[in-house]
Amino acid sequence: MKKLFDSCRMDDPQIGEEMYSWAQELFPLNRSLTGDGNRKTLQFIQKIVPALRIWSVKSGTRCCDWTVPEEWNVEEAYLIGPSGARVIDFHENNLHLLGYSEPIDKSLDLTELQDHLYSLEHQPNAIPYVTSYYKRRWGFCLSHNQRKKLKKGLYRAVIKSRKERGVLNYGEIIIPGKTKKEIFLSTYICHPSMANDQITGIVVLTALARWINKCKKHNHTFRIIWIPETIGAIVYLSKNLKQLKRNVVAGWQLACLGDSGNFSYLPSREGNTQADLISLISLKESVKKYKTWSFLKRGSDERQWCYPGVDLPVCSVMRSKYNTYKEYHTSLDNLKYIKAAAIQESYRIYKNMIGVADENIAYKTTTIGEPQLGRHNLYPTLQKKEMASSVEEILNILSFCDGNNSAVSIANKTKTPIHKCINTLKKLRAARVIE
Numbered sequence: 001m002k003k004l005f006d007s008c009r010m011d012d013p014q015i016g017e018e019m020y021s022w023a024q025e026l027f028p029l030n031r032s033l034t035g036d037g038n039r040k041t042l043q044f045i046q047k048i049v050p051a052l053r054i055w056s057v058k059s060g061t062r063c064c065d066w067t068v069p070e071e072w073n074v075e076e077a078y079l080i081g082p083s084g085a086r087v088i089d090f091h092e093n094n095l096h097l098l099g100y101s102e103p104i105d106k107s108l109d110l111t112e113l114q115d116h117l118y119s120l121e122h123q124p125n126a127i128p129y130v131t132s133y134y135k136r137r138w139g140f141c142l143s144h145n146q147r148k149k150l151k152k153g154l155y156r157a158v159i160k161s162r163k164e165r166g167v168l169n170y171g172e173i174i175i176p177g178k179t180k181k182e183i184f185l186s187t188y189i190c191h192p193s194m195a196n197d198q199i200t201g202i203v204v205l206t207a208l209a210r211w212i213n214k215c216k217k218h219n220h221t222f223r224i225i226w227i228p229e230t231i232g233a234i235v236y237l238s239k240n241l242k243q244l245k246r247n248v249v250a251g252w253q254l255a256c257l258g259d260s261g262n263f264s265y266l267p268s269r270e271g272n273t274q275a276d277l278i279s280l281i282s283l284k285e286s287v288k289k290y291k292t293w294s295f296l297k298r299g300s301d302e303r304q305w306c307y308p309g310v311d312l313p314v315c316s317v318m319r320s321k322y323n324t325y326k327e328y329h330t331s332l333d334n335l336k337y338i339k340a341a342a343i344q345e346s347y348r349i350y351k352n353m354i355g356v357a358d359e360n361i362a363y364k365t366t367t368i369g370e371p372q373l374g375r376h377n378l379y380p381t382l383q384k385k386e387m388a389s390s391v392e393e394i395l396n397i398l399s400f401c402d403g404n405n406s407a408v409s410i411a412n413k414t415k416t417p418i419h420k421c422i423n424t425l426k427k428l429r430a431a432r433v434i435e
Helices: 015-026 036-049 110-116 143-148 195-215 230-248 272-285 338-357 387-399 409-415 418-430
Strands: 053-058 070-082 088-090 104-109 154-164 165-175 180-190 221-227 248-255 261-264 290-292 314-318 362-364 402-406
Touching: 015 195, 015 338, 036 053, 036 165, 036 195, 070 290, 088 261, 104 110, 110 154, 143 180, 165 195, 165 230, 180 195, 180 230, 180 338, 195 221, 195 338, 221 230, 230 248, 230 409, 248 272, 261 272, 272 314, 272 338, 272 409, 272 418, 314 338, 338 409, 362 418, 387 409, 387 418, 402 409, 409 418
Parallel strands: 180 221, 180 248, 248 314, 261 290
Antiparallel strands: 053 165, 070 088, 070 154, 104 154, 165 221, 261 314, 362 402
C-alpha cells in the first residue's frame, strides 16, 4: 500500500534499528501500575516527542468502580540460601520479584518458603511474570529448574519495597488537526522486562507520535496515550469519556509488535467500526497472511475502550497475539525474541492504517449528473481501448460520492485498492467535482 500523509511520505530506512535501540534502553526498567519505572519510561518518550504531557493521579482517587492503588517502588530484593549466597536477585532480572510485593526481611525453611515461590513446570527454563496488585503478598519468581535445585535448610527473604500514597502516571499527546474529530492510539506501560508484550507497543507508538507530530497536515486530531493497563484506562475514561465518545472516529490498541509471527487482527466489540474496516483492508493489501481473532479472545485495554457505555471504535492489530506464544509473560520474552525488521514492518502497517483513517472522509458530488471529465482534465484526450477501465473506475467512485460513503466504504463497494481510491478522490476534490 502506498503511504498517505503526502507531506511526510519518506520512511527513515533505519527506523527499525532506532526503535530497537529504544527498546534496549527501556527493557531494564521495572515498570508496574505505578512507580519510578513508569516515570522514567514516560520521560524517555518525552525526550523523543517533547509534546508529551505526563499526568499524575493521586493514590486513593476513586475512578469509576476502581481506586488508584498505592505507589510501589523497589530498592532491592533477594533470597539468601543455606550456604549464605544469593540464589535469587531482583537486580539480575526484575521478573524475579512478585509484582507489588510487600516488604519483608524474614528467615524461613524451604518448606515454608515454597508457598512464596512461583515457577512454571511446563516451561522449566523461564521465569514467570506474576503480580498481586490488589492483595497483599510477598514472593519471588524463578525458573522451575532453579527451583528444583534449592536445597533444604534455612533461607532469608529480603524485599526492600515501598508501598505508599503517591501517584499513578500516564502520558498523553493531543495533536490538533483540521477538525476536532479524533483518531485514538493507546498502549500500556505497566510491565517490567518483557520485550514483545510491553516494549514494542511503546516504541512503535512513540515513533508514530513523532511522525504524526512532524507531518502537521491532518484532517483529524490525534489523541495518543501511554497508560498502565486496565487501571490506567479506567482512570483515563473517568476523566475523558464524554470527549472520547463525542470525537473518536477510529482507534487502535497497540501491543505485541516485534516478533516474527504473522499479523493478527482483534476486532472491536461489534467488529464494524471504521477502525475494523481500515484494519482489514490494510492487512489484506499489505501482508500475505494474517489471522482474525474473536473479540471474545481480547485481553488488553480494548476491554475498556469497547465496554458497554464506552463503546469506542477501537480494535487491535498485532503480530503474534498476546497469550498465544510460549514466551509470553516470561523471561523468554526478551530482546532476543524481537527483531528490528519486524518492529519496522509493524510501524509501516500502522502508518498506513493511520493514513487511511485520516483520509477516510465522506464525499459528495457537486454536479447534477456525471461531470464532464475532459473539461476537468480527468479524461484522456486520446481515446484508446485500454483507457476504458480507468475511466470506469473514476465513474464508479463518483457514483458513491453521495455524502454518506467514506473513502473506505467507496473502496470496498467499487473493489478499488484503498490508496488508489483515496488518490482518485483527492484528484476529484482538486477538480471540484466532489466536496
